[in-house]
Amino acid sequence: xxxxxxxxxxxxxxxxxxxxxxxxxxxxxxxxxxxxxxxxxxxxxxxxxxxxxxxxxxxxxxxxxxxxxxxxxxxxxxxxxxxxxxxxxxxxxxxxxxxxx
Amino acid sequence: xxxxxxxxxxxxxxxxxxxxxxxxxxxxxxxxxxxxxxxxxxxxxxxxxxxxxxxxxxxxxxxxxxxxxxxxxxxxxxxxxxxxxxxxxxxxxxxxxxxxxxxxxxxxxxxxxxxxxxxxxxxxxxxxxxxxxxxxxxxxxxxxxxxxxxxx
Numbered sequence: 681x682x683x684x685x686x687x688x689x690x691x692x693x694x695x696x697x698x699x700x701x702x703x704x705x706x707x708x709x710x711x712x713x714x715x716x717x718x719x720x721x722x723x724x725x726x727x728x729x730x731x732x733x734x735x736x737x738x739x740x741x742x743x744x745x746x747x748x749x750x751x752x753x754x755x756x757x758x759x760x761x762x763x764x765x766x767x768x769x770x771x772x773x774x775x776x777x778x779x780x781x
Numbered sequence: 782x783x784x785x786x787x788x789x790x791x792x793x794x795x796x797x798x799x800x801x802x803x804x805x806x807x808x809x810x811x812x813x814x815x816x817x818x819x820x821x822x823x824x825x826x827x828x829x830x831x832x833x834x835x836x837x838x839x840x841x842x843x844x845x846x847x848x849x850x851x852x853x854x855x856x857x858x859x860x861x862x863x864x865x866x867x868x869x870x871x872x873x874x875x876x877x878x879x880x881x882x883x884x885x886x887x888x889x890x891x892x893x894x895x896x897x898x899x900x901x902x903x904x905x906x907x908x909x910x911x912x913x914x915x916x917x918x919x920x921x922x923x924x925x926x927x928x929x930x931x932x933x
Contacts, residue, residue, distance in 0.1 A: 744906070745906045749909075763915075763917070771931065775793055776788075
């Protein structure tokens with residue numbers, strides 16, 4: 681899995697969700713599914729380098745929640761971790777009426 | 782035909798809609814729905830039933846894509862009821878992008894940013910941390926047994 685390390689508006693970000701990235705060359709713009717992304721979020725999107733990272737999926741479920749995390753590791757260093765958490769149930773409030781008399 | 786003692790289900794829904802005021806200090810800013818926000822808290826926080834309002838104490842630091850006070854809760858679905866339970870759930874997931882958490886967190890506080898940041902409730906989950914990524918907090922099904930808030 682190749683993770684694209686980019687700079688958007690001066691801030692380094694990682695885009696592991698983007699699975700089909702055509703890297704034109706280092707320092708140039710790139711395209712995603714033929715859609716060029718040159719000037720979004722107020723900054724110029726520039727590919728700095730592509731790194732080979734290890735992808736790891738972690739998931740968990742119990743009565744209250746279900747979540748899935750996607751992690752990208754470079755050797756022993758965690759470079760990226762995203763998480764989708766779903767709450768399965770909320771909080772009940774019991775409304776009880778008292779008795780008269 | 783016999784009478785049945787009960788709290789009116791419509792009353793429960795109307796509580797969520799702010800229709801009834803038994804107290805004397807209620808001040809409403811308008812007739813529209815209030816605005817609600819969701820803030821994330823470190824595992825070192827001690828939020829719970831005694832939490833009365835939003836506080837920045839032990840909230841995630843305002844770094845790494847997190848803004849103090851958290852994100853706005855989408856509220857496009859009015860409170861409803863089914864059977865004898867009234868309920869409400871945010872109408873969309875709450876999302877943080879470009880996010881690196883300042884520590885391990887395990888709770889979200891939903892609070893009313895229209896009404897002096899008064900607390901609605903605290904919901905906990907397994908401790909998590911995010912690194913240069915996205916955190917999606919998806920709401921439960923909006924029905925009488927799963928909704929985020931249920932008045933049974």
